[in-house]
Amino acid sequence: xxxxxxxxxxxxxxxxxxxxxxxxxxxxxxxxxxxxxxxxxxxxxxxxxxxxxxxxxxxxxxxxxxxxxxxxxxxxxxxxxxxxxxxxxxxxxxxxxxxxxxxxxxxxxxxxxxxxxxxxxxxxxxxxxxxxxxxxxxxxxxxxxxxxxxxxxxxxxxxxxxxxxxxxxxxxxxxxxxxxxxxxxxxxxxxxxxxxxxxxxxxxxxxxxxxxxxxxxxxxxxxxxxxxxxxxxxxxxxxxxxxxxxxxxxxxxxxxxxxxxxxxxxxxxxxxxxxxxxxxxxxxxxxxxxxxxxxxxxxxxxxxxxxxxxxxxx
Numbered sequence: 001x002x003x004x005x006x007x008x009x010x011x012x013x014x015x016x017x018x019x020x021x022x023x024x025x026x027x028x029x030x031x032x033x034x035x036x037x038x039x040x041x042x043x044x045x046x047x048x049x050x051x052x053x054x055x056x057x058x059x060x061x062x063x064x065x066x067x068x069x070x071x072x073x074x075x076x077x078x079x080x081x082x083x084x085x086x087x088x089x090x091x092x093x094x095x096x097x098x099x100x101x102x103x104x105x106x107x108x109x110x111x112x113x114x115x116x117x118x119x120x121x122x123x124x125x126x127x128x129x130x131x132x133x134x135x136x137x138x139x140x141x142x143x144x145x146x147x148x149x150x151x152x153x154x155x156x157x158x159x160x161x162x163x164x165x166x167x168x169x170x171x172x173x174x175x176x177x178x179x180x181x182x183x184x185x186x187x188x189x190x191x192x193x194x195x196x197x198x199x200x201x202x203x204x205x206x207x208x209x210x211x212x213x214x215x216x217x218x219x220x221x222x223x224x225x226x227x228x229x230x231x232x233x234x235x236x237x238x239x240x241x242x243x244x245x246x247x248x249x250x251x252x253x254x255x256x257x258x259x260x261x262x263x264x265x266x267x268x269x270x271x272x273x274x275x276x277x278x279x280x281x282x283x284x285x286x287x288x289x290x291x292x293x294x295x296x297x298x299x300x301x302x303x304x305x306x307x308x309x310x311x312x313x314x
Contacts, residue, residue: 008114008227008231009115010149013153017160017164020065026188026189033067035090037067037078044063071110071111072087072110086301105215106301109220111191112250113255119150120164121168122250124168126251126255131207134204143158172208173199174199210258210262213257219304219305221256221266221300225252225270228249230294232249274299
């Protein structure tokens with residue numbers, strides 16, 4: 001098992017586009033795929049995967065890609081990460097069947113802060129701030145980003161970028177099912193529960209606007225912020241840097257599509273969540289978050305699930 005300091009920083013020559021075989025991640029894929037790998041580490045490379053997972057060959061490849069993109073297995077192998085074990089292990093996992101919405105919020109963070117494996121997702125949630133858009137506008141903007149920021153690697157084909165730009169909003173919106181929709185197509189991605197992207201009524205476009213996000217657990221936000229402190233190797237972060245991605249690092253406010261007021265409100269709750277870790281100070285009119293001591297980001301996730309299981313038991 002390994003997690004280490006995950007590479008949340010965007011690097012222009014470490015990018016991935018279009019490896020999903022055009023399939024959005026589906027309910028059951030991550031836990032089922034992870035647990036199959038635990039039983040047989042080479043399952044996704046074998047012909048047995050089709051029968052074991054009950055999907056076609058392209059879907060097997062897609063499941064393998066999403067397990068890496070969500071940082072549940074290592075980039076260069078299918079070895080489980082610490083978080084993968086913690087979430088989806090059959091007997092010891094906190095949420096082996098993906099029943100807690102907090103897990104979906106955490107998976108969202110893990111996906112969009114993995115620029116090397118899910119570049120378009122990192123770009124959209126950290127760099128693209130247009131509140132209303134179409135898939136075509138998204139594809140154009142993604143292409144511009146690639147031209148400007150992706151260096152020293154072969155440029156992906158326009159069709160590949162279009163595929164990412166089409167799939168990304170579809171993964172975050174509830175599908176409109178009708179009788180002619182094949183059952184496989186009607187299975188929404190778990191990320192559609194988060195309400196981060198909405199399909200505009202009567203139009204072909206989408207909306208993605210900042211909001212309060214009451215269902216975002218403080219433990220997940222704590223994990224995200226502790227991971228950012230770790231990645232940036234700092235003890236002070238301006239609240240503005242937590243709200244907007246101004247450099248090659250992600251920003252929780254942008255990733256979770258929070259308003260400035262709601263980010264600040266949640267940060268105030270975070271200060272009390274695990275005492276003596278974070279503190280908010282204002283210096284010369286600038287709000288800053290101080291990390292009083294370095295902690296393993298996983299502590300915040302462990303606390304969420306511990307409290308949650310106590311509430312369920314009660």
